[in-house]
Amino acid sequence: MEKKEKFFLEIYNLGIIKFGNFTLKSGMNTPIYIDFRPIASRPNLLIKLSDLLIHNVPSYDFELICGVPYAALPIATTLSLRSKIPLIIKRKENKGYGTKRMIEGIYKAGQNCLIIEDVITSGDSLLKTIIDLEKEGLIIKNIMSILDREQGGIENIKKKGYNIRTLFRIKEVFKILKNKSFLKKKEIHMIQFFLKKNNTKNIQNKRISYEEKKEKISHPIGKKLIDITLKKKTNLIVSADLIDTKNILKLVNLIGDRICGLKLHVDIINDFSYSFINYLKKISEEKNFLLLEDRKLGDVSSTNSLQLHYGIHKISSWADIVTVHLLAGSMSIQNLNIPSNMGLITISEMSSYGKLSNDNYIRKVLNISLKNPEVIGTVAQRKVDDRLLLFTPGIHFYKKENNVGNRYIHPIQAFKEKGSDFIIVGKAIFLSENPKMMAEEYRNAGWKAYENEL
Numbered sequence: 001m002e003k004k005e006k007f008f009l010e011i012y013n014l015g016i017i018k019f020g021n022f023t024l025k026s027g028m029n030t031p032i033y034i035d036f037r038p039i040a041s042r043p044n045l046l047i048k049l050s051d052l053l054i055h056n057v058p059s060y061d062f063e064l065i066c067g068v069p070y071a072a073l074p075i076a077t078t079l080s081l082r083s084k085i086p087l088i089i090k091r092k093e094n095k096g097y098g099t100k101r102m103i104e105g106i107y108k109a110g111q112n113c114l115i116i117e118d119v120i121t122s123g124d125s126l127l128k129t130i131i132d133l134e135k136e137g138l139i140i141k142n143i144m145s146i147l148d149r150e151q152g153g154i155e156n157i158k159k160k161g162y163n164i165r166t167l168f169r170i171k172e173v174f175k176i177l178k179n180k181s182f183l184k185k186k187e188i189h190m191i192q193f194f195l196k197k198n199n200t201k202n203i204q205n206k207r208i209s210y211e212e213k214k215e216k217i218s219h220p221i222g223k224k225l226i227d228i229t230l231k232k233k234t235n236l237i238v239s240a241d242l243i244d245t246k247n248i249l250k251l252v253n254l255i256g257d258r259i260c261g262l263k264l265h266v267d268i269i270n271d272f273s274y275s276f277i278n279y280l281k282k283i284s285e286e287k288n289f290l291l292l293e294d295r296k297l298g299d300v301s302s303t304n305s306l307q308l309h310y311g312i313h314k315i316s317s318w319a320d321i322v323t324v325h326l327l328a329g330s331m332s333i334q335n336l337n338i339p340s341n342m343g344l345i346t347i348s349e350m351s352s353y354g355k356l357s358n359d360n361y362i363r364k365v366l367n368i369s370l371k372n373p374e375v376i377g378t379v380a381q382r383k384v385d386d387r388l389l390l391f392t393p394g395i396h397f398y399k400k401e402n403n404v405g406n407r408y409i410h411p412i413q414a415f416k417e418k419g420s421d422f423i424i425v426g427k428a429i430f431l432s433e434n435p436k437m438m439a440e441e442y443r444n445a446g447w448k449a450y451e452n453e454l
């Protein structure tokens with residue numbers, strides 16, 4: 001038996017293949033989860049694994065070793081100890097204190113670094129590590145992974161020009177286990193289901209169309225937003241951060257035909273009144289766009305409910321959509337008693353510099369969003385499950401950042417890199433000398449960026 005095959009059967013006994021219902025880092029659901037983490041507690045197996053990896057690296061000209069955090073860290077460390085090649089450590093997040101470095105250890109720009117990954121699904125975690133190492137001037141010539149789930153990740157990395165090898169491929173591993181009769185009938189069925197579902201490579205790269213998305217969205221307001229988008233061929237939402245009603249109405253009359261949504265902060269309007277909101281509602285119906293109140297509720301359910309229904313703004317009486325933070329947990333958006341034609345957008349991840357949300361928080365918000373039927377979508381800086389609409393603020397053609405922490409991306413980046421469904425543009429339109437023309441330009445750019453990803 002080949003050494004590598006023998007090794008796999010050895011680690012299989014540690015329970016590294018798990019069958020059940022799992023959500024992956026990329027948000028995908030899967031019946032199979034590969035978990036190499038228990039190997040860290042078996043020094044002999046760690047040594048065997050690192051020796052196998054080192055024998056499969058295509059060239060030995062690397063001067064540093066780095067693991068993709070966290071699962072690959074003990075493996076990269078063992079490899080470093082065995083080969084005597086120095087280890088550097090990549091953090092998942094900047095600590096925000098101390099040296100605030102993302103890469104720890106001793107290295108200098110120009111050095112060649114070998115990256116170790118445990119499992120590759122989309123390749124996004126690996127890419128994040130590559131980007132952070134390259135920011136430090138390090139050169140990435142070789143990447144080794146233990147297992148490729150054959151879901152497009154390796155191809156994504158190769159397409160970007162990197163040299164990557166994997167010890168195992170998932171189909172090969174299933175074959176080994178089946179031949180050795182290691183699998184139960186139920187497990188074989190789960191594997192067959194997994195393979196059938198994942199037989200299209202690069203699912204990560206393709207986005208689904210608005211029509212397909214509409215089928216996956218259950219909330220009527222989510223469906224309505226998509227209908228408007230398709231009818232008007234616009235995914236542009238304009239953020240009207242203006243402090244008087246006259247200027248908001250003036251802007252809306254100029255851009256109303258070009259947008260699918262208007263985002264407001266009603267609490268900044270000096271002369272807010274019901275006649276204003278009634279008039280705005282009338283225009284939104286005539287010109288066919290939705291009203292989003294960016295209230296960012298963030299309290300417990302009872303307070304959120306009061307803020308939605310009472311006070312001078314009575315948001316629930318006119319807004320089609322309201323934004324919410326989930327800092328207070330999943331129950332904070334239960335029992336809000338909102339009308340059935342009003343939807344919620346959760347804030348999973350802001351676009352600002354120094355935002356406090358980490359991967360764990362973001363994933364939890366996304367999970368809660370998927371489970372609550374009143375949530376139509378979310379604000380995030382990453383691809384999310386197709387059952388959520390993804391809203392991307394911080395859009396600007398030219399600006400990258402300002403001096404108060406806002407960060408901006410181009411509509412192309414929003415659709416290509418973040419998998420956006422709707423772009424939210426503010427200052428670039430309402431501060432421009434010609435808001436009508438700018439709205440048209442952003443509308444065209446957003447639509448083209450969407451079509452290019454299909």
Ligand SMILES: O=P(O)(O)OC[C@H]1O[C@H](OP(=O)(O)OP(=O)(O)O)[C@H](O)[C@@H]1O
Nearest residue numbers: 025026069070071120121122123124125
């Ligand atoms: O190719 P991708 O779609 O990025 O998914 C694969 C990544 O997911 C896991 O990391 P995760 O951060 O979930 O867990 P960890 O902290 O235990 O490594 C795994 O260890 C890979 O690094």
Ligand SMILES: O=C(O)c1cc(=O)[nH]c(=O)[nH]1
Nearest residue numbers: 024025026033034119121
């Ligand atoms: O994609 C993931 O998050 C993932 C898949 C897998 O099989 N194992 C793992 O650790 N992560």
